[in-house]
Amino acid sequence: MFAYPKNQQSADQQLKDENECFASAKQQSGVDPQAPPPAAKTEEQKKAEQKAAADNANQAKGGRVKGAARGAAGGAAVGAIADDEAGKGAAAGAAAGTMVGGAKQRRANKASKQQAAQATAQQQQQQEAQAGAAYQQGIDTFKRPFSACMDARGYSIK
Numbered sequence: 160m161f162a163y164p165k166n167q168q169s170a171d172q173q174l175k176d177e178n179e180c181f182a183s184a185k186q187q188s189g190v191d192p193q194a195p196p197p198a199a200k201t202e203e204q205k206k207a208e209q210k211a212a213a214d215n216a217n218q219a220k221g222g223r224v225k226g227a228a229r230g231a232a233g234g235a236a237v238g239a240i241a242d243d244e245a246g247k248g249a250a251a252g253a254a255a256g257t258m259v260g261g262a263k264q265r266r267a268n269k270a271s272k273q274q275a276a277q278a279t280a281q282q283q284q285q286q287e288a289q290a291g292a293a294y295q296q297g298i299d300t301f302k303r304p305f306s307a308c309m310d311a312r313g314y315s316i317k
Contacts, residue, residue, distance in 0.1 A: 160302060160305070160306070160316055160317065161316070161317050162176075162177060162309050162314040162315070162316055163314060163315040163316075163317070164313065164314055165205050165313045165314060165315055166313040168312075168313065168314070173314070176308070176309065176312045176314065180304075180305050180308035180312070181305060183304065183305075183308055184235045184301050184302075184303075184304040184305035184308060185301065187304045188297075188300045188301045188303075188304055189218070190298065190300050190301040191299050191301075192297075192298055193311070196290075196291070196294045197290045197291075197294060197303075199287055199290075200283065200287075201210040205280070208278055208279055208283065209276040209279045212276055212278065213272035213273070213276040213277040213279075214272075215269040215274050215275070215276070216275035217271055226287075228241040232285075259287050
């Protein structure tokens with residue numbers, strides 16, 4: 160903000176008026192515009208939070224067991240239809256099902272971790288945006304009484 164004297168005020172008078180209006184606006188608004196804005200988290204802090212969220216994400220369990228059960232059932236049915244031994248078919252199906260079930264579980268767990276990390280990153284962005292908006296709102300709150308004070312003392316504020 161800039162103050163321009165309308166009534167030929169001296170530089171000393173303007174400095175005195177600015178200091179008095181600053182103190183008054185600070186007291187009225189409860190905002191100190193000279194205070195630094197809220198510190199943002201470092202990239203390391205953000206990444207650590209995202210990693211922690213990924214590590215704590217819900218993990219699928221029992222994928223291999225379910226796959227083995229499905230594979231055994233399918234293998235037994237195939238073995239029985241082919242007049243082969245259902246037990247051999249069940250064993251082969253269970254082995255294949257275990258592999259498939261484990262792969263599905265790993266994919267699901269990886270996706271869950273990625274979603275948790277992304278959700279944390281979005282939350283961090285929202286927090287930073289809110290902190291910035293709150294800081295700017297405080298500055299705007301300070302400007303109103305400061306501008307009114309300076310205007311009352313014969314200055315144009317821009």
